[in-house]
Amino acid sequence: MDGNPVLAATGSSAPAPADEQDTVAYRPGYERVAEEILRLIAELQLQPGDRMPTENQLASRLGTSRTVVREAVKILSAIGRIRAQKGRGLFVANDEGMLGSSLWGSFFLPTDLDHVYRLFEFRRVQEAAASRLAATRATPADLRAIEEAAETCREGHLTGRRELFDRGDDDFHLSVAKASQNPFLVDAVREARRLQRQSSTIGLHGTVGGHAEEAVAEHAAIYQAIKGGDAEAAAQAATVHLDQTLEDYRREIQRRVFG
């Protein structure tokens, strides 16, 4: 087919910044298979969320081994087209999860305080933007979800049930993100929270004792601004909330370190 003699210009002239397109495309099988899987999804008219054939079925159907299918699956899930669940199966990805792969913060060192600060900064950007958009786009259902989460959170605080507070807090921020109607922002918010949870020795919310009272009030402020359609106020309220949380976090760290 390709009688292309790959003239390796080894020496001479420019060092050639790496090789742009040398090697006339060898095209590994797993790549071909990845394409075929996509084609198959289209062919079978599978909708987001639908089950896909199992890995073994795909392997035999596409005339290859399970190994290759698995590598193709990894590619497709990395670019957010399908989702794999251990013990369940493969599924066509729903629109969310686009930022996929949870590989953010790869340079994250769990104990590095500077990075913790950067993460808060990141969250502030994301959540302020989400709140701003939510103020002009939230549906009645969105508003209900936000209010309900805020209420859960408040109840957790009043009754001193930490896990209830945390769950409410999580729901609150995610509900706001969803209300922005931007799936990428939802992902960014979710991912940032996941990273923080994972890296923090303290837990996501600093302390319940220190900041919970204000947090409940700040949630209410955010909710009201969104409900009232005041985009700037919503963004401002979210920023304040994150800054307060960071401040609380900072205090907690100091307490642990110094006293």
Added chain:
Amino acid sequence: MDGNPVLAATGSSAPAPADEQDTVAYRPGYERVAEEILRLIAELQLQPGDRMPTENQLASRLGTSRTVVREAVKILSAIGRIRAQKGRGLFVANDEGMLGSSLWGSFFLPTDLDHVYRLFEFRRVQEAAASRLAATRATPADLRAIEEAAETCREGHLTGRRELFDRGDDDFHLSVAKASQNPFLVDAVREARRLQRQSSTIGLHGTVGGHAEEAVAEHAAIYQAIKGGDAEAAAQAATVHLDQTLEDYRREIQRRVFG
């Protein structure tokens, strides 16, 4: 811009999209390994284009099997962080190169327009935030990198060399992101651009013909604002740039659909 015909339907549709799921987050090994590989690259200070340890070395070093390493590698190469060459080895990807994605380009989901708009919106949030921070944090080296990228881009425009323009544009935005000194923002910007490259049948930059002239000027404006330390101006300039790019993109789509 919400009067945009493109994005009319914000319709969030069904309130309960199937599985609310997760929380208990089982984290597959290959994902963990993928992270570790990235961490390793940073640790070893490998530069784009450098050779990486072989799959077997990675496997033993990370205390896992080659199978898992391979699946991690597939993920990382799918998101454009590394490159695998049969018979040669693994290499760190050049941050911008990324020609590998041409594979998917045309084949992928022909532009769900609403989706594309959301992606632009996301980029606007990220890059405006990055520019704002860069204005107060950019180091002299950062400024040099930004200026150089802008110059490359300009040169690509003047000489009509599309790929040079694209490379400069990529470099420019990533350099600005890096100048924010926030690694999460860098990731977000990179990821957003990657997604756009993948989902777009048009390419990352709309057209060179249409918008390139203005793009060069807008880049200059962003650079000047950052150099001058004017955070708000930088954010504003970045927002304008993204909006203009979207507008250009929208026109291109219309031309293709109707003209």
Added chain:
DNA sequence: TCGAGAAATGAGTCGTACACATATTGCCGA
């Protein structure tokens, strides 16, 4: 009728073997 345990299903991990592409070595002859 219902709940608990057994079985089946399916992705995740491991190890091995070999195929195939490329890089390096080293021998041979001019």
Added chain:
DNA sequence: TCGGCAATATGTGTACGACTCATTTCTCGA
């Protein structure tokens, strides 16, 4: 001495097979 070329070494790609663990389904007995 030098160039060319075969042998060899390195490393990714493909394939099997076995086993683990999470989830779902089925079955049977109280």
